């Protein structure tokens with residue numbers, strides 16, 4: 772005969788909960804072995820605290836509710852950056868009124884030279900839509916890490932420097948989460964078509 776089985780129930784529940792907890796952690800460990808396949812892309816993006824071309828502090832949360840098209844580069848870039856910014860600007864023009872839901876954002880990887888004033892003058896060439904962001908080196912580095920952006924100073928023979936950098940146009944959703952990334956090889960029509968499917 773079993774004595775007072777009811778009194779054991781709380782202990783059984785506790786044991787089951789511990790067991791379930793262990794399984795849960797085992798699941799975490801298993802998924803951690805293959806993070807790229809399960810959620811790698813979703814890890815692009817996150818909070819930032821930077822200064823725009825008018826000198827105002829801007830945080831990622833300020834843009835929630837709208838799509839962000841985010842590109843990291845620098846104003847002294849001889850080729851890829853201006854090409855990419857032109858593609859972004861032209862693609863948005865092609866979207867018509869729907870472009871109002873998208874904020875194109877240029878984040879400098881060269882905050883030493885790209886002051887708000889420099890960014891303001893530079894971005895004028897690409898129409899009125901762009902928000903240019905710069906800030907303290909530390910804050911720019913944090914934003915770059917959040918967006919998985921590679922960049923590195925490359926000294927030039929004349930004593931100046933260029934910035935090596937990765938080149939991705941990130942589309943972030945109104946919730947601030949990563950949706951897709953593109954690059955300038957799509958051209959304005961290709962980028963506009965890709966955006967139309969997401970907006």
Ligand code: NI
Nearest residue numbers: 844848851852
């Ligand atoms: Ni560039």
